[in-house]
Amino acid sequence: MPAAQIKAKIISNLKLSNNYWHLEFESGLIAKQAKPGQFVQIRVADGATPLLRRPLSIHAAGALKVKIIYEVVGEGTGILSTKKPGEFLDILGPLGNGFDCARPVESRGGKNILVAGGIGVAPLVFLAEKLKLSKPLVLIGAQTKKQIICLPEFKALGCGLKLATDDGALGFKGRVTDLLKIVLEQTKPARIFSCGPYLMLKAVAQIAGENRINAQLSLEEHMACGIGACLGCVVETKSGYKTVCKDGPVFFSEELVW
Amino acid sequence: MVKQTQPNLNVKIGNLNLKNPVMVASGTFGYAREFENFIDLKKLGAMVTKTITLKARQGNPAPRTCETPAGMLNSIGLENPGIDEFIQEKLPFLQKLGIPVIVSIAAEETPQEFAILVKRLDQLPAVSAIELNISCPNLQKNKLISQDVKDTFELVSAVRKLTAKCLITKLSPNVTSITQIALAAQSAGTDALALINTLGGMSIDVHKRTPKLGAWVGGLSGPAIRPVAVKMVWEAYNKIKIPIIGMGGIIDTESALELFIAGAAAVSVGTANFVNPQVSLEIIAGLKQYMLKNNMQNLSQLTGRLRVCRS
Numbered sequence: 001m002p003a004a005q006i007k008a009k010i011i012s013n014l015k016l017s018n019n020y021w022h023l024e025f026e027s028g029l030i031a032k033q034a035k036p037g038q039f040v041q042i043r044v045a046d047g048a049t050p051l052l053r054r055p056l057s058i059h060a061a062g063a064l065k066v067k068i069i070y071e072v073v074g075e076g077t078g079i080l081s082t083k084k085p086g087e088f089l090d091i092l093g094p095l096g097n098g099f100d101c102a103r104p105v106e107s108r109g110g111k112n113i114l115v116a117g118g119i120g121v122a123p124l125v126f127l128a129e130k131l132k133l134s135k136p137l138v139l140i141g142a143q144t145k146k147q148i149i150c151l152p153e154f155k156a157l158g159c160g161l162k163l164a165t166d167d168g169a170l171g172f173k174g175r176v177t178d179l180l181k182i183v184l185e186q187t188k189p190a191r192i193f194s195c196g197p198y199l200m201l202k203a204v205a206q207i208a209g210e211n212r213i214n215a216q217l218s219l220e221e222h223m224a225c226g227i228g229a230c231l232g233c234v235v236e237t238k239s240g241y242k243t244v245c246k247d248g249p250v251f252f253s254e255e256l257v258w
Numbered sequence: 259m260v261k262q263t264q265p266n267l268n269v270k271i272g273n274l275n276l277k278n279p280v281m282v283a284s285g286t287f288g289y290a291r292e293f294e295n296f297i298d299l300k301k302l303g304a305m306v307t308k309t310i311t312l313k314a315r316q317g318n319p320a321p322r323t324c325e326t327p328a329g330m331l332n333s334i335g336l337e338n339p340g341i342d343e344f345i346q347e348k349l350p351f352l353q354k355l356g357i358p359v360i361v362s363i364a365a366e367e368t369p370q371e372f373a374i375l376v377k378r379l380d381q382l383p384a385v386s387a388i389e390l391n392i393s394c395p396n397l398q399k400n401k402l403i404s405q406d407v408k409d410t411f412e413l414v415s416a417v418r419k420l421t422a423k424c425l426i427t428k429l430s431p432n433v434t435s436i437t438q439i440a441l442a443a444q445s446a447g448t449d450a451l452a453l454i455n456t457l458g459g460m461s462i463d464v465h466k467r468t469p470k471l472g473a474w475v476g477g478l479s480g481p482a483i484r485p486v487a488v489k490m491v492w493e494a495y496n497k498i499k500i501p502i503i504g505m506g507g508i509i510d511t512e513s514a515l516e517l518f519i520a521g522a523a524a525v526s527v528g529t530a531n532f533v534n535p536q537v538s539l540e541i542i543a544g545l546k547q548y549m550l551k552n553n554m555q556n557l558s559q560l561t562g563r564l565r566v567c568r569s
Contacts, residue, residue, distance in 0.1 A: 002295040005535055043533065048328040048481040048509060051533060092296065092535070224323045224330060225532040227296070229288035231308075231337045232323035240316055241337065246292075 003095055003227075004029055007088045011065060013081065018146045019072040020119065021081050022059075027066050030093045034061040036127035037098025037195075037218050037250040040068070041226040043090040044079040054080065055223045055245070057123040057195070058094060060153075069122040069149070095226050096249050098123075099193055099216050101130050110190030112136040114159075115180055115204055117196020118147055123218060124195055125153045132157045134190075139183065141176025141200070145169040177203035189213050192253075205253035215253040219244050265549035266556045267542070269303075269524050271501050272424035272449025274358055274387050276524060278303040279557055280514070280542050283505050283528035284362035284389060284428070285309060285334065289348040290355065296535035301542065304358035306526065307348070309391045311364055312371045314340035318396060319472035324461050329480025329507070330529060331459050333473035335396045336364055341378055349384050358386035360426065364394055369403065369413050373420060380421040388423055390414065390448075393430035393455035395477040404430045404455075407442045414446035426503065428452035431486055440494040450501045452526065453494060454487045480529040481507040488520045495521025495562050509537065511544025518545075521562040 008025040016022050030040065041053035054076045060067040072081050083089065112134050114124045121140055128136055141164040142148045148170055154161055163171025164179040172179045177200060180192075184207070194204045195218035208215035221233040221244040228246030235244050236257040242248065267278040281304040287293060290305050299305070317337025324331050339347065344361075352359045361379055365371035372390065379385045392403035392413060403409045404427075414427055427443040429436065431454040440451055456477025461470040469475070487506025494502055504522025508514045509530040517525050530537045554560055 005296050050325060051328060051330060051480050051529070052325050053533065090534070222321055222323055222325070224332070224529075225286075225292070227292050227535075229292035230286065230323065230332070230532060231288075231317065231334050232321075232332060234317070234320050234322060234337075236320070241320075 003033070003093055005090070005092050006030070008091050010083055010085050010087050010089060012085055013083050015081070016069065016149055020147070020149055021070050021072060023068040023070065023080070025066055025089060025091070026064055027091070028064045030066050030091070031061040031064055034058045034066065034094040035098035036101065036130050037123055038094040038096050039249060040066070040091050040093030041095060041223070042080065044076045050076045050079070052224055053092065053226060055226055057218070057249070058126055059122040060126055060129070069119065071119040092226060096245055097247060099127050099218070099250050101127065110188045113180070113183065113187070113189050113192045114138045115176060115192060115194040115196070116140045117176055117200040118142050120194070120196030120200075120218070121150050122195075124193065125150050127193055128154055128157050128159050132159070135159065137162065137183070137187065139164070139176050139179055141165070141179065141196070175203070176200065177207060180204065180207055184211055191215065194218070202258050205256060205258060208253050216250050217253050217256070218250045219248050263555070265546055265554055267546065269557050271426070271503065271524060272387070273422075274304075274424040276303040276358060278542050279524035280538050280545070281306060281360070281503070281524060281526045282531055282538055283526035284391065286528040286531045289352060291351050293531070293535050297539060299355050300357060301539050302357050303524065303542070304360055304386070305352065305355070306360040306362050306389055307344070307352070308338055309336050309362040309364045309394065310338050310341050310344045310375070311336060311366050312341055312374060313366070314338065314343065315366065321470065321472050324470040326459070326461055326478065326480070327482060329478055329482035331461055331471055331476040331478055332456070333396050333471045333476030335473060336394060341375055345378070345382065349382070353384035359384060360387040360389050361385050362389040362391050362428070364391040364397075366397070369416070372413060372417050376417045376420045380423060385423065387426055388421065389426040389428055389452060390417065391428050391455070393428050395430070395432065395456055395458050395475075396473065402430050402432075404428075404439055405433055407438050410439050411442040411446045414443050414448050418447035424449045426450045426452050428455055430455050431483070431490055431506070432458050436490045437493050437497045440498050444498045444500050448500065450503055450523075451494060451498070452503045452505065453491050454483070454506045457483050457486060479507070481509050481513070483507045484513055484516065488516050491517055491522050492520040492564065508541070509533070511541050511548065514541045514545065515548060518557070518560045519562070519564050523557065523561050
């Protein structure tokens with residue numbers, strides 16, 4: 001069964017911390033098909049403003065439920081945060097190419113390392129669940145302690161955790177990519193999976209390249225259609241422009257041109 | 259009370275017969291396959307492909323879109339695989355849909371490219387009609403063909419000789435007089451006009467003091483431009499005899515009706531496809547209801563039927 005346009009009933013929509021919100025809605029169709037790294041396109045208003053849907057990555061997908069963690073950054077996500085349980089959302093999904101976690105890597109003996117920046121942690125919980133047998137090591141970075149989220153989920157999955165904040169109030173003081181460099185001196189890596197701000201991903205790509213580690217990066221871009229039709233959300237790759245919405249949002253780091 | 263018969267939604271554009279007058283606009287629907295999971299493509303009146311050029315084009319640098327009040331800007335830059343790959347990779351799927359396929363084309367360097375493209379498409383039974391995109395704002399040209407009466411006339415005349423297929427000319431709203439350009443295209447032999455392409459626009463990130471688009475400027479679309487489209491369709495309708503395909507900011511039945519009443523024989527849904535992939539089919543159903551309610555048996559009772567005196 002392919003992706004679809006659905007009307008989904010909101011189960012809950014709650015503030016987590018800071019500007020982070022947690023949305024849960026009913027959808028057997030999306031929950032059944034979703035893969036880590038995929039996203040949904042949510043229409044937040046019926047009228048013409050804001051006009052476009054908002055692309056949000058899937059945080060978890062259970063039997064009949066889908067969870068999203070989003071950051072309120074503007075008008076669209078602001079409206080989304082006012083939606084109440086019982087209301088319906090117009091959603092397209094699941095969309096995009098997610099993380100490739102099919103290949104067995106345990107045989108190589110290395111660790112799967114997940115690197116999250118800020119709200120980029122959201123899809124990595126879903127990924128960690130798929131990779132839980134390999135007990136991945138999760139690195140989370142954020143500006144402040146309050147912006148570090150999802151710790152209980154990773155702990156419940158049996159992941160190792162290392163944190164970084166700009167002021168050192170929680171974990172390592174500094175960037176999560178500097179923390180990654182230290183970790184790589186101590187840990188034999190298998191693959192890196194990462195989601196976060198552009199500059200963080202760029203640093204992860206560089207570190208992965210220097211250490212010859214296979215890295216998969218989930219990119220973010222403004223989108224119009226979300227289904228590969230408008231060609232608006234392109235990223236430059238070694239084989240030309242590719243769409244973040246359909247070819248991505250996850251790309252192998254060596255494909256990308258920074 | 260006499261039971262009313264279902265309204266007839268057929269419309270003829272040149273030698274092209276459409277089962278209903280709602281199509282999807284170039285550049286907003288890819289090559290249809292992108293939408294196959296979200297809409298019953300066979301129900302569309304017609305589909306207009308993303309614009310094809312002679313050679314593959316990689317398009318403009320990112321970011322290529324940005325949201326604006328009730329609309330969006332784009333500077334895609336006609337990214338497309340070129341005519342050869344289009345015919346090989348995209349056309350077979352379109353042909354199987356059984357709906358009229360209108361291929362949008364543009365030239366990158368010289369107008370002669372239009373002639374070569376038209377000759378190629380003319381030979382293909384899968385192609386129902388050709389749309390001349392002489393109004394794309396994202397090619398970094400100083401002047402578009404459709405911004406000049408003489409250039410428009412010469413281009414349309416030249417390609418008219420090369421094909422008997424339905425020829426649609428898509429015009430730019432970024433002109434002083436849309437009627438002069440429309441008249442030039444008509445006298446050069448185009449079968450229909452597509453009105454309007456996007457309006458030139460720009461948006462700035464005030465925190466970074468940079469343009470929001472990678473190409474700096476782009477084309478504005480969405481409900482924000484609808485009043486411009488309605489006015490231009492109405493102005494052109496009053497001066498020309500050939501059918502107009504109205505587009506610009508259609509997002510629901512009511513907005514489509516505005517363009518019909520202003521003078522459109524058919525309409526194209528554009529940016530709204532991104533917002534609601536099903537919107538074209540909703541408009542077809544809504545149009546039927548409106549015609550039933552207003553005792554209209556066919557579209558000629560709707561197109562251009564603007565009441566200009568107060569009642």
